[in-house]
Amino acid sequence: MATPAYDDQTIKSLSSLEHIRARAGMYIGRTADGAHYEDGIYILLKEVVDNAVDEFIMGCGKRIDITLDWNSGAVSVRDRGRGIPLGKVVDCVSQINTGGKFDTDAFQFSVGMNGVGTKAVNALSEDFRVRSVRDGEFSEAVFKFGKLVSKKRAPLKTPEPDGTLVEFKPDPAIFKNFRFREELVTRRLKMYAYLNAGLAIRLNGETIVSENGLADLIADDAQFEKLYKPFHYRAKDNKLEVVFTHTNRFSETYYSFVNGQFTSDGGVHLSAFKEGLLRAVNEYAKGKFDGDDVRDGVIGAIAIRLKNPIFESQTKNKLGNAEIRSELVDEIRRVVLEMLHREPSEADRLVQKIKDTASLRKELNTVKKKARENARAVSVHVPQLKDCKEHLRLDKKGDKKGWGEDTMIFLTEGLSAGGTLTQCRNAVNQAVYFLRGKPLNVCGQKRDALYKNVELFNLVKSLDIEDSLERLRYGKIIFATDADVDGLHIRNLLITFFMRFFKELVADRRVFILETPLFRVRNKKEQYYCFTGEEREKAIAKCGAGAEITRFKGLGELNAKEFKDFIGPDMRLTPVECEGDSQLDKTIEFYMGSNSPDRRGYIMDNLVCTADSFE
Numbered sequence: 155m156a157t158p159a160y161d162d163q164t165i166k167s168l169s170s171l172e173h174i175r176a177r178a179g180m181y182i183g184r185t186a187d188g189a190h191y192e193d194g195i196y197i198l199l200k201e202v203v204d205n206a207v208d209e210f211i212m213g214c215g216k217r218i219d220i221t222l223d224w225n226s227g228a229v230s231v232r233d234r235g236r237g238i239p240l241g242k243v244v245d246c247v248s249q250i251n252t253g254g255k256f257d258t259d260a261f262q263f264s265v266g267m268n269g270v271g272t273k274a275v276n277a278l279s280e281d282f283r284v285r286s287v288r289d290g291e292f293s294e295a296v297f298k299f300g301k302l303v304s305k306k307r308a309p310l311k312t313p314e315p316d317g318t319l320v321e322f323k324p325d326p327a328i329f330k331n332f333r334f335r336e337e338l339v340t341r342r343l344k345m346y347a348y349l350n351a352g353l354a355i356r357l358n359g360e361t362i363v364s365e366n367g368l369a370d371l372i373a374d375d376a377q378f379e380k381l382y383k384p385f386h387y388r389a390k391d392n393k394l395e396v397v398f399t400h401t402n403r404f405s406e407t408y409y410s411f412v413n414g415q416f417t418s419d420g421g422v423h424l425s426a427f428k429e430g431l432l433r434a435v436n437e438y439a440k441g442k443f444d445g446d447d448v449r450d451g452v453i454g455a456i457a458i459r460l461k462n463p464i465f466e467s468q469t470k471n472k473l474g475n476a477e478i479r480s481e482l483v484d485e486i487r488r489v490v491l492e493m494l495h496r497e498p499s500e501a502d503r504l505v506q507k508i509k510d511t512a513s514l515r516k517e518l519n520t521v522k523k524k525a526r527e528n529a530r531a532v533s534v535h536v537p538q539l540k541d542c543k544e545h546l547r548l549d550k551k552g553d554k555k556g557w558g559e560d561t562m563i564f565l566t567e568g569l570s571a572g573g574t575l576t577q578c579r580n581a582v583n584q585a586v587y588f589l590r591g592k593p594l595n596v597c598g599q600k601r602d603a604l605y606k607n608v609e610l611f612n613l614v615k616s617l618d619i620e621d622s623l624e625r626l627r628y629g630k631i632i633f634a635t636d637a638d639v640d641g642l643h644i645r646n647l648l649i650t651f652f653m654r655f656f657k658e659l660v661a662d663r664r665v666f667i668l669e670t671p672l673f674r675v676r677n678k679k680e681q682y683y684c685f686t687g688e689e690r691e692k693a694i695a696k697c698g699a700g701a702e703i704t705r706f707k708g709l710g711e712l713n714a715k716e717f718k719d720f721i722g723p724d725m726r727l728t729p730v731e732c733e734g735d736s737q738l739d740k741t742i743e744f745y746m747g748s749n750s751p752d753r754r755g756y757i758m759d760n761l762v763c764t765a766d767s768f769e
Contacts, residue, residue, distance in 0.1 A: 170250035201271035209235025398454030411457035421473030430486025562630035578718035669726035
């Protein structure tokens with residue numbers, strides 16, 4: 155095979171516009187369809203809103219108006235700030251490394267710092283318009299795909315408040331089949347409101363505002379779960395804000411912010427918060443509690459403001475200013491200790507929660523030891539697992555984008571469906587775990603249920619997530635259950651299991667539901683597999699009135715040859731998501747808890763019968 159040419163002609167220099175469009179992921183992360191919170195279309199919105207929030211931080215404008223067309227994806231953001239200097243409007247939205255954020259007097263605590271954000275929005279939009287109003291005059295510019303179409307500067311004909319308007323529509327050639335999800339946009343805007351108490355954000359006429367800042371965030375998250383009144387501290391200069399409480403959850407939940415930016419991957423400030431909290435609690439209680447015991451069930455938030463934040467990427471998800479850590483740990487230790495001494499009754503509840511956790515951990519270790527001994531007595535290997543050759547391996551830092559992301563494990567009910575899956579799977583990257591009947595309903599159960607129930611323990615061992623989720627062996631966990639009542643119940647039991655004990659896997663989009671065909675429609679010449687009633691009707695129309703229609707209720711009814719196509723590269727997977735439900739624990743408790751009379755009444759009040767119900 156000839157070596158490809160590598161000469162002068164292969165070396166290319168791209169303009170900033172061409173580079174942004176060619177390497178969009180460098181600037182806004184994932185160019186996906188908007189199904190996930192971190193998808194690029196939300197980063198475009200964030201970059202524009204960041205500028206408006208920066209004006210609020212500088213004391214200019216307490217209101218931001220956002221209009222979003224859910225159908226077309228067109229976005230409009232209007233702030234009440236100082237407005238872009240009129241002579242620099244075009245440069246500020248099109249010339250990379252240009253902006254006012256390099257002047258620390260004009261913007262003391264800005265999220266934007268590289269002069270890239272709005273330029274990336276412009277370059278990645280099929281339509282972009284910016285309009286700045288200052289002192290009775292305006293300047294505006296219109297772009298298409300990042301290229302200037304027109305510009306204008308003139309006195310206002312009618313009075314308008316100072317500020318900046320940005321309108322854009324993401325380029326569908328880059329963001330294929332994109333759609334803004336209202337719940338994800340609302341969640342992002344709520345984060346801005348929580349972080350900037352008093353800022354009013356109007357989304358399509360509805361106002362989002364927080365008067366108590368991060369205290370409102372924790373109150374909304376913890377709701378009725380909090381074990382004591384949250385501790386809340388906000389510095390007079392707003393450079394540090396901390397709030398936290400404990401619940402009976404089995405996980406830690408944190409929200410971290412820098413200069414108004416939600417750092418979803420944490421960073422130096424979050425690690426400083428954890429260490430400062432541990433030191434303060436141990437100093438107050440005169441004890442030596444383990445960090446895991448102190449943080450178990452905690453819900454906390456930290457916000458800091460820095461003049462020169464260093465983020466690990468343009469999307470600003472993680473803070474990297476290592477030089478501030480030591481001083482920040484000491485400051486957090488001091489303020490937490492002061493709050494604990496100021497509220498001794500609440501502090502005593504906190505300490506009692508930690509003591510109970512430490513005691514339960516010791517008991518749990520005994521149960522774990524017995525469970526492991528029982529497992530070794532049965533077999534060296536998990537008998538219900540048909541493993542694959544390759545496995546997921548995250549990098550040493552726990553990066554979610556590790557090697558082996560295409561590996562998967564199917565959780566299937568019984569030997570019939572499992573046997574079919576095993577025959578047609580790709581043994582390189584597809585594993586199968588056989589469920590023996592219906593798994594235990596763990597709603598309301600304590601963590602020791604994982605070790606007292608053999609099937610759940612074997613599942614945890616198969617996934618290798620007993621000690622750390624970073625040891626997860628598969629990129630995807632897929633529920634492959636029958637399309638009947640029992641199959642749907644097993645699916646709900648599995649969802650309850652993961653949401654109860656391993657919610658982080660759901661949040662990281664590791665858990666999916668396999669969609670399999672419900673119908674086969676065929677005649678002597680052609681056949682179609684249909685996943686919905688609508689697809690079935692279309693197939694009947696193609697095959698004619700004499701078409702043979704088969705209703706599949708179990709995976710075992712599909713032979714291996716048929717099933718192979720449904721777990722191949724084009725398999726249909728529905729992710730299990732938890733981002734849109736702010737009262738998720740209550741939702742699970744209602745549907746899977748012990749309140750059978752309430753649930754029965756709800757079913758009878760909302761039961762709908764259709765023709766398909768009797769097939």
